[in-house]
Amino acid sequence: MTKKIAVIPGDGIGPEVIDAGLRVLNRVNDARKLGLEFVHFGWNADEYLRTGISIPPGGMDDIRNNYAAVYLGAFGDPRVPDMKHAADILLGMRFQLDLYVNYRPVKLLNERLCPLKGKSGQDVDFVIFRENTEGAYVGMGGNFKKGTSEEIAIQEDVSTRKGVERIIRYAFEFAKKTGRKSVCMSDKNNVMRFGGDLWLRTFEEVAKEYPGIEHFHMFVDALTMQMVRAPEMFDVIVTNNMFGDIVTDLGAALQGGLGMAASGNIHPGKVSLFEPIHGSAPKYAGKDVANPIGAILTAAMMLEYLGHFAEADLIERAVVAAIDANETTHDLGGNLGTRAAGEAILQRLEL
Numbered sequence: 001m002t003k004k005i006a007v008i009p010g011d012g013i014g015p016e017v018i019d020a021g022l023r024v025l026n027r028v029n030d031a032r033k034l035g036l037e038f039v040h041f042g043w044n045a046d047e048y049l050r051t052g053i054s055i056p057p058g059g060m061d062d063i064r065n066n067y068a069a070v071y072l073g074a075f076g077d078p079r080v081p082d083m084k085h086a087a088d089i090l091l092g093m094r095f096q097l098d099l100y101v102n103y104r105p106v107k108l109l110n111e112r113l114c115p116l117k118g119k120s121g122q123d124v125d126f127v128i129f130r131e132n133t134e135g136a137y138v139g140m141g142g143n144f145k146k147g148t149s150e151e152i153a154i155q156e157d158v159s160t161r162k163g164v165e166r167i168i169r170y171a172f173e174f175a176k177k178t179g180r181k182s183v184c185m186s187d188k189n190n191v192m193r194f195g196g197d198l199w200l201r202t203f204e205e206v207a208k209e210y211p212g213i214e215h216f217h218m219f220v221d222a223l224t225m226q227m228v229r230a231p232e233m234f235d236v237i238v239t240n241n242m243f244g245d246i247v248t249d250l251g252a253a254l255q256g257g258l259g260m261a262a263s264g265n266i267h268p269g270k271v272s273l274f275e276p277i278h279g280s281a282p283k284y285a286g287k288d289v290a291n292p293i294g295a296i297l298t299a300a301m302m303l304e305y306l307g308h309f310a311e312a313d314l315i316e317r318a319v320v321a322a323i324d325a326n327e328t329t330h331d332l333g334g335n336l337g338t339r340a341a342g343e344a345i346l347q348r349l350e351l
């Protein structure tokens, strides 16, 4: 049985890094007969500027009904300053496909890449689960007396019991399944009293169902400090949408930069979306300089989601080998372009 994968390269460096990721995916798919079929979707800024449409009618339902996963590059284009198409497509899929788990591993693959002094791959090895369907991202709020000196702007931060409970439970389940020792919930409940109270109560209740797993709470300001000072204290971190957005960029830096980090937007058992954490980096677009590793590790994460664990592992090992050999793009200290760095990984795939 074939499984269809929607490929949305997007804007900027998206098409280049997705091309590198697809070469790896195609090679693995052919060699291991995974039965994946990749279907290209041209949803991007060019198309939006040409037609005024970000997602064609029926597009979201097509993905929901006919695809196993979405493999996405990046969105963002200086010609669309309000990021309307990006919001429609990326946030649109997160909300409409109810992709409530944003899975962002922080794993240092080579000590040389870590900006922290004296930290090893064992120290920097944890997972962040970011709630992905509510919080400050719901776009609720409004303004009053806009453009006057009396202007008021309100931006709501929404937490629901259902939304908070399912992401916290997912974090504990993940810890249990993967043998991780602890789950840390991070928020700012000393200031955000109402939402924070819901998060903390839910965390304590769910934790009772997992007596074998340690749990602790940390304010998000302290979390950013400890991620830098003592990353080894974390196994699994769970947090809300906005804090998760912020701390996962820091997490990416601990692994060697935004070019290294992978992410999954997941609804267990349903079509889920996989994208590198980095943005579209318009100024590097088409220059063959972007690091393809984030996109390639994202491809591996997608295979893992689809149940192809051995193949995901093979890809990660090929990435590690290429980094060890210094066959990388400039951001990691190598001297290869996007294409050649992708090729170096392809060469190391032990199929």
Ligand code: IPM
Pocket (backbone or CB within 6 Å): 086, 245, 277
């Ligand atoms: C991310 C990005 C997005 C977010 C932007 C592009 C809307 O920063 O995936 O981390 O804020 O979620």
Ligand code: MN
Pocket (backbone or CB within 6 Å): 245, 246, 249
């Ligand atoms: Mn972000």
